[in-house]
Amino acid sequence: MAAVTFDRAQPAEGSPSVRAARRSASLVGILGGLLAAASAEGPVQPSVHAERAARTARAILRGHGVDVRAAGPVPQGPWVVVSNHISYLDPLVVTSVVPCIAIAKGETSSWPLVGPGLRALGVVFVRRGDAHSGAVALRQARRVLRSGVSVLNFPEGTTSDGRSVGPFQRGVFGLAALTGTPLLPVRLAFADARVPWVGGATFTPHYWRLAGVERVTAQVRIGPAIEARRGNDARALARRVRDIVASL
Numbered sequence: 001m002a003a004v005t006f007d008r009a010q011p012a013e014g015s016p017s018v019r020a021a022r023r024s025a026s027l028v029g030i031l032g033g034l035l036a037a038a039s040a041e042g043p044v045q046p047s048v049h050a051e052r053a054a055r056t057a058r059a060i061l062r063g064h065g066v067d068v069r070a071a072g073p074v075p076q077g078p079w080v081v082v083s084n085h086i087s088y089l090d091p092l093v094v095t096s097v098v099p100c101i102a103i104a105k106g107e108t109s110s111w112p113l114v115g116p117g118l119r120a121l122g123v124v125f126v127r128r129g130d131a132h133s134g135a136v137a138l139r140q141a142r143r144v145l146r147s148g149v150s151v152l153n154f155p156e157g158t159t160s161d162g163r164s165v166g167p168f169q170r171g172v173f174g175l176a177a178l179t180g181t182p183l184l185p186v187r188l189a190f191a192d193a194r195v196p197w198v199g200g201a202t203f204t205p206h207y208w209r210l211a212g213v214e215r216v217t218a219q220v221r222i223g224p225a226i227e228a229r230r231g232n233d234a235r236a237l238a239r240r241v242r243d244i245v246a247s248l
């Protein structure tokens with residue numbers, strides 16, 4: 001597989017607290033600029049959202065000292081992109097490699113600045129355990145796919161330490177079968193044990209500690225595309241793709 005390495009991020013100088021302060025200020029600036037641009041232009045197509053999400057993700061990752069190293073082909077979509085889930089960095093990392101629109105947990109929509117920023121990027125929100133919210137999210141994702149844009153989902157439904165891959169929920173696999181959209185398996189890994197967001201840690205203190213780390217390396221392994229056809233069993237498809245992600 002060919003390796004792709006983006007421009008190396010520039011680590012911020014100073015102590016961890018100084019780095020965290022500078023990077024958080026940079027994040028606020030990026031999100032503020034994103035919101036200003038979005039409010040000025042009105043509704044846009046999913047393809048614009050996806051390209052903007054990719055640019056925004058790369059800018060945030062560079063600003064936070066995160067190097068992304070991808071192995072495997074980076075194909076043209078649309079795809080239903082499925083990945084293991086370790087941290088809030090995950091959608092940024094995947095989107096920086098494969099432009100797409102992410103499906104995110106509903107509570108992030110209410111986070112100050114972050115929630116409006118995600119909405120400006122066309123993110124689809126879903127409340128876990130809410131069947132109606134899930135159905136609405138899948139309809140939105142279906143419209144995105146029909147426009148020719150890839151959708152990103154983390155079907156484990158929660159984060160882990162990255163050492164193993166949990167069971168995949170079937171929802172997005174039913175969408176792939178319904179629309180005949182191929183699935184693109186992705187496996188993420190980080191070369192720093194401080195990256196996983198697990199154990200009930202709240203966002204702000206975890207983000208502050210991680211933003212103080214000089215440099216983080218994110219590894220992205222892209223697996224072979226998996227065809228999905230109408231009539232495929234979503235649970236069986238979920239198990240098959242989960243095993244592929246685990247093997248990458």
